[in-house]
Amino acid sequence: MLLTDDQKMLHETAASFLSDEGGPTKQLRHWRDSGCKDGFGHALWRQFGELGLTGIAVPESHGGLGLGVTEAALVLEEIGRNLTPSPFLTTALAAARAIAGSAHGDRWYPPILAGEAVLALAIDEDRRHAPEQTALTAERRGNGFALSGAKQFVVHGASADMVITATRTAGARGERHGITLFAVPKGARGLETENVTLADSSKAARLTFADVELDADAVVGEVDRGWDPLSRAIAAGRAGAAAELVGVAAGSSAMTLAYLRQRKQFGKAIGEFQALQHRAAHLHAEIEIARAAMLKAAQLIDSGDEQSELFTSVAKAKAAAVASLAVREGVQMHGGIGMTDEHDAGLFMKRAAVLGELFGNVYFHRARVAELSGY
Amino acid sequence: MTDLDSFRSDTRAGLEANCPPEMRQPMRSEDDACWGGRNWTFQSDAQRQWLEAMAERGWTVPDWPRDYGGGGLSADETRILKQEMARIGARQPLYSFGISMLGPALLKFGTEEQKRRFLPEIARGEIRWCQGYSEPGAGSDLAGLQTRAEDRGDHWLVNGQKVWTSYADKADWIFCLVRTSSQSKQGGISFLLFDMATPGVSTKPILLISGYSPFCETFFDDVAVPKDQIVGEVNKGWDVAKYLLGHEREMIAGMGLGSGGSLGAAMRPGDPLLRAEIAAFDVDALAFGAMSERFIAMWKAGEAHPASPSMMKYAGTELNKRRNELVMAAGGSDALEWESERTRGGQPARDWLRSKGNSIEGGTSEIQLNIAAKHILRLPGA
Numbered sequence: 001m002l003l004t005d006d007q008k009m010l011h012e013t014a015a016s017f018l019s020d021e022g023g024p025t026k027q028l029r030h031w032r033d034s035g036c037k038d039g040f041g042h043a044l045w046r047q048f049g050e051l052g053l054t055g056i057a058v059p060e061s062h063g064g065l066g067l068g069v070t071e072a073a074l075v076l077e078e079i080g081r082n083l084t085p086s087p088f089l090t091t092a093l094a095a096a097r098a099i100a101g102s103a104h105g106d107r108w109y110p111p112i113l114a115g116e117a118v119l120a121l122a123i124d125e126d127r128r129h130a131p132e133q134t135a136l137t138a139e140r141r142g143n144g145f146a147l148s149g150a151k152q153f154v155v156h157g158a159s160a161d162m163v164i165t166a167t168r169t170a171g172a173r174g175e176r177h178g179i180t181l182f183a184v185p186k187g188a189r190g191l192e193t194e195n196v197t198l199a200d201s202s203k204a205a206r207l208t209f210a211d212v213e214l215d216a217d218a219v220v221g222e223v224d225r226g227w228d229p230l231s232r233a234i235a236a237g238r239a240g241a242a243a244e245l246v247g248v249a250a251g252s253s254a255m256t257l258a259y260l261r262q263r264k265q266f267g268k269a270i271g272e273f274q275a276l277q278h279r280a281a282h283l284h285a286e287i288e289i290a291r292a293a294m295l296k297a298a299q300l301i302d303s304g305d306e307q308s309e310l311f312t313s314v315a316k317a318k319a320a321a322v323a324s325l326a327v328r329e330g331v332q333m334h335g336g337i338g339m340t341d342e343h344d345a346g347l348f349m350k351r352a353a354v355l356g357e358l359f360g361n362v363y364f365h366r367a368r369v370a371e372l373s374g375y
Numbered sequence: 376m377t378d379l380d381s382f383r384s385d386t387r388a389g390l391e392a393n394c395p396p397e398m399r400q401p402m403r404s405e406d407d408a409c410w411g412g413r414n415w416t417f418q419s420d421a422q423r424q425w426l427e428a429m430a431e432r433g434w435t436v437p438d439w440p441r442d443y444g445g446g447g448l449s450a451d452e453t454r455i456l457k458q459e460m461a462r463i464g465a466r467q468p469l470y471s472f473g474i475s476m477l478g479p480a481l482l483k484f485g486t487e488e489q490k491r492r493f494l495p496e497i498a499r500g501e502i503r504w505c506q507g508y509s510e511p512g513a514g515s516d517l518a519g520l521q522t523r524a525e526d527r528g529d530h531w532l533v534n535g536q537k538v539w540t541s542y543a544d545k546a547d548w549i550f551c552l553v554r555t556s557s558q559s560k561q562g563g564i565s566f567l568l569f570d571m572a573t574p575g576v577s578t579k580p581i582l583l584i585s586g587y588s589p590f591c592e593t594f595f596d597d598v599a600v601p602k603d604q605i606v607g608e609v610n611k612g613w614d615v616a617k618y619l620l621g622h623e624r625e626m627i628a629g630m631g632l633g634s635g636g637s638l639g640a641a642m643r644p645g646d647p648l649l650r651a652e653i654a655a656f657d658v659d660a661l662a663f664g665a666m667s668e669r670f671i672a673m674w675k676a677g678e679a680h681p682a683s684p685s686m687m688k689y690a691g692t693e694l695n696k697r698r699n700e701l702v703m704a705a706g707g708s709d710a711l712e713w714e715s716e717r718t719r720g721g722q723p724a725r726d727w728l729r730s731k732g733n734s735i736e737g738g739t740s741e742i743q744l745n746i747a748a749k750h751i752l753r754l755p756g757a
Contacts, residue, residue: 001665001668001669001672001673002669002672002673002676002678257752257754260754261754261755268755268756269755269756271754271755271756272754272755272756274745277744277745277748277752277754278741278744278745278748280748280752280754281686281689281743281744281745281747281748281751281752282689282744284686284747284751284752285686285689285690285747286690288666288686289659289662289663289665289666289690290662292662292665292666292668292669292670293661293662293665293666295665295669296665296668296669310661311661311665313658314658314661314662314665315662317655317658318658318659318662321658363651365658366651366654366655366657366658367654369654369657369658369661370639370650370653370654370657373637373639373640373657374637374639374640375637375639375640375642375643375644375650375653
């Protein structure tokens with residue numbers, strides 16, 4: 001459960017890069033207030049590439065670092081702490097793992113390494129995450145397939161150069177068999193994209209597929225067996241979102257603690273009041289527990305352990321609940337100033353809400369833990 | 376084959392040969408634990424054989440030095456031993472405050488003579504220890520304790536009263552905080568060891584809401600204690616006490632957790648709302664289990680914050696109380712039976728009530744939060 005020296009070094013690199021370049025005011029507020037259609041800066045994404053961070057999950061055979069979810073999680077914790085808008089989670093972690101070992105890797109790894117490509121994942125079809133329920137149809141047509149249906153909550157979907165899309169080629173909703181993944185290029189004919197701004201000012205698309213024709217080589221992995229690459233992407237996405245949530249919680253809590261030391265009422269720092277001290281100490285314990293759960297999940301995924309699915313759900317459920325507590329305490333303990341747009345407390349609250357929903361919310365993952373535990 | 380691999384195979388063979396089948400069954404209740412000591416009656420030959428076999432190799436305290444009755448194992452070897460014991464479901468051969476609390480304090484603060492005198496008999500389960508900390512007027516404010524030890528030249532003369540002394544009526548010796556100076560609150564406390572058979576020591580069990588009596592009132596009336604039975608310097612006992620409390624909190628934090636597995640799998644709740652609450656609990660318990668693993672690894676590597684046992688104690692005991700509440704909810708009216716065979720004498724209800732003390736003993740949850748606010752978060756005025 002300890003980090004190696006290499007992992008600690010990577011964590012420090014990411015922390016110093018993101019606190020310099022990725023801070024809430026410098027990136028998030030800038031792109032939000034300038035009305036940017038992508039919600040993040042491409043120059044920063046190229047800097048991720050220059051530092052090698054976009055290649056964390058790219059195999060060494062393709063020029064990447066060939067590292068695991070654990071290393072990506074350390075970067076994501078810093079992204080969360082600084083509220084850095086970037087396509088790291090979807091592109092460099094989840095999508096990079098989905099296309100591992102396929103021809104799509106040859107095509108997309110070079111621009112990912114350079115921090116030029118943005119990839120997205122189209123999984124959800126309803127307001128709730130439920131990947132086994134995939135219904136968007138892909139019919140065989142000629143040498144290829146025709147896709148019809150709709151997707152939502154496709155993070156960075158409108159900015160993406162390629163969207164990995166989960167479809168159904170066989171079986172019934174609820175079955176893992178019969179799901180097929182496709183690499184859908186930007187601007188495919190019949191694909192309609194609505195760019196949606198979310199509460200945290202990040203962008204997620206609603207995609208409508210009206211008979212979108214694709215060649216057979218657009219399939220990622222094997223036909224009907226898309227669950228293999230999809231589950232690799234989803235596991236990494238869940239653990240990665242948990243890591244970012246731990247960062248959001250830690251960043252929010254650090255800001256709150258600073259305020260407790262500085263803000264004076266009744267002639268003393270409000271942090272002297274035991275009513276607030278106990279809540280702050282409770283929150284600290286919860287964040288440490290969430291971080292441990294997240295690291296354990298990432299390490300189990302990396303070692304291919306059979307318990308990884310259980311602990312990934314534990315990590316996502318715990319991190320989302322703890323981040324929610326952290327941001328609620330953040331706004332409350334800041335008082336009126338925490339309600340203003342000028343203050344960052346609200347930015348943490350909004351980000352925690354979006355990440356909490358991404359790849360399954362608290363209730364989804366608690367239910368998974370119950371199912372995987374046999375009750 | 377690496378050294379660790381061969382250690383594992385030797386250990387596995389040793390445990391297979393020496394652990395009686397009865398000692399591979401899960402404990403049915405706290406009553407199945409072996410505590411040792413001068414007055415201990417073994418519940419079975421198997422319990423005695425298992426303790427003797429483990430003590431023979433120093434494996435009741437695998438990571439203590441061999442000179443003091445330990446196994447002299449490295450951290451990796453200790454971990455392997457625990458894994459191999461868990462593999463066959465072997466019970467812990469000895470439960471002991473000597474091992475979990477006094478031993479670590481003696482290893483750090485004791486003289487060489489004290490270590491050689493007291494540690495081996497702890498390791499072999501020959502002497503059972505109890506802890507004399509709390510007093511009627513000194514609970515959360517422990518340093519306010521009033522039990523006096525007067526310097527009478529060739530001995531200390533101890534007078535006063537302790538309370539919440541775990542198993543004082545069954546213990547052979549006590550490690551006890553006493554006031555040796557009234558000049559300073561924390562700086563007037565010393566750490567004494569003495570035999571509970573010394574004239575002037577008496578105990579009276581306290582009946583708890585659970586119907587159990589694990590704690591006593593302990594009275595000292597002109598108890599003479601030899602001068603060499605002080606640990607650390609005179610008036611420096613608070614340092615020893617604090618160090619030991621860290622170990623106690625670690626121990627309490629782990630109580631009842633990790634061993635139980637999934638609560639939902641054990642309870643099979645039919646009610647969907649209860650199932651949801653139990654699933655939320657299982658998430659928190661598994662996450663806390665991950666934290667415990669990480670905490671232990673960090674503690675051993677010297678990367679943990681010195682006040683982190685307080686955080687673990689707080690989180691672990693609150694979780695255990697929640698677990699017991701849910702066991703009662705899932706058990707319905709069955710779980711309310713107090714004396715029936717079906718409930719093994721009201722086990723669920725008694726455990727539920729006993730668990731309420733977890734967040735009081737060893738420093739209340741509120742005290743742990745104070746410690747975390749002051750030493751970890753460094754909040755002003757904490």
